[in-house]
Amino acid sequence: MRFRLPPALLAVAALLALPSPAFAWWExxxxxxxxxxxxxxxxxxxxxxxxxxxxxxVLETPSCPARTIEEASVWPDCIKTFGDRFSYQYSWHYQDPEICRPFDLTPFCKDGNCVSKQIERNQRLLADRKLPVRDRMMALAYLVHFVGDLHQPLHGAEHDLDQGGNKPKARYGRLPPRSLHTIWDGLLAERAISTPVGGAAGILAEVPAGDRSALAAGTVEEWSRESWGLARDLVYGTAQADPCAPADPNAKLDEATIERLVPAVRRQVAAGGLRLARLLDEALDGDHPEVAHPPRKKKG
Incomplete structure (x- = not known):
């Protein structure tokens, strides 16, 4: 993720009686x-x-612990405060295919520096039991985090070089205008995840047991295309009538619109969790050795 919700904004949200158990998608x-x-x-x-x-x-980041899978899930954001030590991983959290052009990750994943390629890379690292524990522990944290990132649509697309929705602003309910990225990464995500029945159990319960395997299926690239499509149709397409038009300075998500978006956000969280479970099983259950190492390049 690229930003955290400012304390002042959290205070405003609290005054408006929005559910606020944490920092939304950010945590x-x-x-x-x-x-x-x-x-x-x-x-x-x-x-x-x-x-x-x-x-x-072994991570040697005591101020950013990873003692539980929940702590590990936010470790890659926490270590951004370490500056140069982990600055190489900044571009791993997102990818920016243009919503109004044909879907193509190639220009945005040079040398594997995008969220989808890092999901695949860290699954392989996690599966490789010959690697040092530190490498595999980092891979676990990155894999958990990046699957979450990919399922926030504005970590998987942009429009008109707007840095994943960080430049255009919109009103969210009665709040002053703020970036689309802040709305989707923060306010809307918090609202959706907290909507009764909230939390992991409540969101998972909305997916029938017989449908979970189908939701978990697919490739990382297919999930990337899905996120890109949601960015076009739901994020930009909700903020203004024509998602491919220049940003509307008067864009607004009213209460009725927010309520319509909540189920889509909850589905993304459910999909992210189920797909992450599948990737973790493939890496660690012992039945999928093919993910242990990257493909070998042909000689010649």
Whole structure:
């Protein structure tokens, strides 16, 4: 993620009686995705995760602990405060295909520096039991976090070089204008995740058990295309009538619009959790050795 909700904005939200158990997608969303995944993984996967989490001290980031999967889910954002030590990972949190052009990740994932390629890379690293514990612990935290990032549509698309919705502003209910990214990463996500029945159990319960495998299916690129499409149709398409037009300075999400968007956000959180569970099982359950190493390049 790229930004955190300012304390002043949190105070305004509280005054408006919006549910505010945490910092929305910034923390609340990631933790909820992680909790859903934890509830769905296989026993051997859980044992491997617990083994790694007990060794999280190898990260040498005491102010950014990863003692639980919830803490691990926000570790990649927490370490941004370390400056140069982890500055290389900034571009791993997002990718910016233009919503009004044909979907293509290639220009945005040079050398693997985008969220979808880092999901695939860190799954392979996590699965490789020959690697040092520190590398695999980092891979666990990154994998959990980046799957969450990909399911926030503005981490998977942009329009007119607006940095994933960080430039255009809109009103959210009665609040003053703020960036679309802040609304979707923060206020709307918090509202959706907190809507009764809130939290991981409440969101997961909305997905029938028989439908969960289908929701978890697909490739990371397919999930990227899905997020890109949601950005076009729901994010920009809700802020203004024509999502491909220049940003509307008077864009507003009224209460009725917010209520219509809540189910879509909740589905994204559920999908993120179920898909993360599948990726963790593939890496750690022992039945999917093909993810342990990246594909070998052909010689010649």
């Amino acid at each position: 609340y969303g990631h933790e909820t995705v992680a909790k859903i995944a934890l509830s769905q993984i296989k026993p051997r996967t859980r044992a491997s995760i617990e083994w790694l989490l007990k060794r999280q001290a």
